[in-house]
Amino acid sequence: xxxxxxxxxxxxxxxxxxxxxxxxxxxxxxxxxxxxxxxxxxxxxxxxxxxxxxxxxxxxxxxxxxxxxxxxxxxxxxxxxxxxxxxxxxxxxxxxxxxxxxxxxxxxxxxxxxxxxxxxxxxxxxxxxxxxxxxxxxxxxxxxxxxxxxxxxxxxxxxxxxxxxxxxxxxxxxxxxxxxxxxxxxxxxxxxxxxxxxxxxxxxxxxxxxxxxxxxxxxxxxxxxxxxxxxxxxxxxxxxxxxxxxxxxxxxxxxxxxxxxxxxxxxxxxxxxxxxxxxxxxxx
Amino acid sequence: xxxxxxxxxxxxxxxxxxxxxxxxxxxxxxxxxxxxxxxxxxxxxxxxxxxxxxxxxxxxxxxxxxxxxxxxxxxxxxxxxxxxxxxxxxxxxxxxxxxxxxxxxxxxxxxxxxxxxxxxxxxxxxxxxxxxxxxxxxxx
Numbered sequence: 001x002x003x004x005x006x007x008x009x010x011x012x013x014x015x016x017x018x019x020x021x022x023x024x025x026x027x028x029x030x031x032x033x034x035x036x037x038x039x040x041x042x043x044x045x046x047x048x049x050x051x052x053x054x055x056x057x058x059x060x061x062x063x064x065x066x067x068x069x070x071x072x073x074x075x076x077x078x079x080x081x082x083x084x085x086x087x088x089x090x091x092x093x094x095x096x097x098x099x100x101x102x103x104x105x106x107x108x109x110x111x112x113x114x115x116x117x118x119x120x121x122x123x124x125x126x127x128x129x130x131x132x133x134x135x136x137x138x139x140x141x142x143x144x145x146x147x148x149x150x151x152x153x154x155x156x157x158x159x160x161x162x163x164x165x166x167x168x169x170x171x172x173x174x175x176x177x178x179x180x181x182x183x184x185x186x187x188x189x190x191x192x193x194x195x196x197x198x199x200x201x202x203x204x205x206x207x208x209x210x211x212x213x214x215x216x217x218x219x220x221x222x223x224x225x226x227x228x229x230x231x232x233x234x235x236x237x238x239x240x241x242x243x244x245x246x247x248x249x250x251x252x253x254x255x256x257x258x259x260x261x262x263x264x265x266x267x268x269x270x271x272x273x274x275x276x277x278x279x280x281x282x283x284x
Numbered sequence: 285x286x287x288x289x290x291x292x293x294x295x296x297x298x299x300x301x302x303x304x305x306x307x308x309x310x311x312x313x314x315x316x317x318x319x320x321x322x323x324x325x326x327x328x329x330x331x332x333x334x335x336x337x338x339x340x341x342x343x344x345x346x347x348x349x350x351x352x353x354x355x356x357x358x359x360x361x362x363x364x365x366x367x368x369x370x371x372x373x374x375x376x377x378x379x380x381x382x383x384x385x386x387x388x389x390x391x392x393x394x395x396x397x398x399x400x401x402x403x404x405x406x407x408x409x410x411x412x413x414x415x416x417x418x419x420x421x422x423x424x
Contacts, residue, residue, distance in 0.1 A: 019326075023324070023326060026321050027321045028321045028324040028326060028327075029327045030324075030326060030327065031326050031329060032329070035296075035297065035329055038296040038297040038329060039297045039299075039329075039331075041290070041293045042293055042294050042297045042340075045290055045293075045294065046340075046364045046365065046366070047364050048364065049362065049363070050337060050362065106335075183334035184334075187334045187335045188333065188334045188335040188338065191335070192334075192335045192337065193335075194337065194338075195337035195338060195363075195364045196364045199338060
């Protein structure tokens with residue numbers, strides 16, 4: 001329960017940081033710190049109009065909550081990497097379905113774009129996570145932590161970490177990967193038909209993802225204590241905000257190419273780590 | 285949560301949907317200048333959203349011709365309560381220079397209830413921001 005509250009607080013801060021970085025890059029003042037909180041409360045107090053399958057954004061939100069509960073928290077080692085990856089993937093698939101089944105052509109188009117992008121981004125995300133899994137020989141967070149304690153850091157992992165940053169950028173739909181909700185092309189993407197509390201659920205899902213992805217990255221790539229992981233996550237969000245503010249949107253073709261080649265790169269790094277481990281004995 | 289507190293919070297996060305009807309594009313340019321860095325309405329919590337379903341304030345500019353009568357009504361109906369309409373420019377207030385045109389249907393306020401009129405052809409960005417601020421105070 002406490003981890004959800006910390007995750008929400010972090011999500012509010014992260015979403016403010018992203019908006020403020022974009023504002024500062026344009027020479028604006030930007031919104032106040034509690035702006036995401038006011039937005040969520042306002043959306044929850046409004047009614048919902050239109051025909052939207054309310055249950056799909058709800059499932060999406062619950063899956064992210066499940067992922068957050070399985071992440072390491074404070075002294076708790078958390079659950080298993082596979083569970084977290086599975087729930088995060090399923091969550092974005094459910095958001096996509098919610099877009100595709102609603103009656104607006106914009107949300108259908110946004111949904112199909114998101115599906116195309118998500119499939120490649122998930123591949124990349126899983127491939128970059130698995131370089132750590134190959135090293136540690138297990139998918140549970142505890143074994144990964146124990147591996148770092150006993151073996152120290154493998155410098156090759158920095159390349160996997162860069163691949164992970166690209167995957168996070170694509171999964172969080174920030175520029176240059178903001179193709180699914182490019183507002184001049186497909187209105188608000190899959191969320192076009194959401195209003196009131198349904199939109200609030202969508203925003204909460206996004207906020208929890210803003211917590212889950214960077215914390216997951218900092219935990220599996222640099223096994224640290226919890227406070228340091230949160231600090232590292234803020235640095236990751238900062239890097240993502242700078243990248244989003246200083247890049248134009250990719251076309252779907254370019255984004256697919258970038259994601260695919262980063263995926264191949266990530267697989268190569270995993271193979272190098274595996275072979276290196278075989279010859280030099282760091283592989284468990 | 286108490287009602288008065290909720291009202292205060294709603295006023296901190298007004299989301300605006302921009303709707304351009306049959307105008308000359310002058311007001312569009314001034315509205316874009318309003319949301320640009322010089323005045324920066326985002327510090328008031330204003331966010332320009334790209335779907336009427338998300339919006340609290342409908343910022344209309346331009347006259348209503350026969351083709352746009354139905355879309356205007358539809359877009360207003362797509363917004364969730366509470367909602368406020370701001371009419372920007374002379375065209376939105378009275379169809380302006382296009383009043384006697386053969387293709388004009390009616391004024392904006394004959395179709396949707398307009399709360400704030402921002403006069404001018406086109407109005408200054410400061411005036412539009414003042415209109416948005418007035419509209420924020422009217423959201424209940």
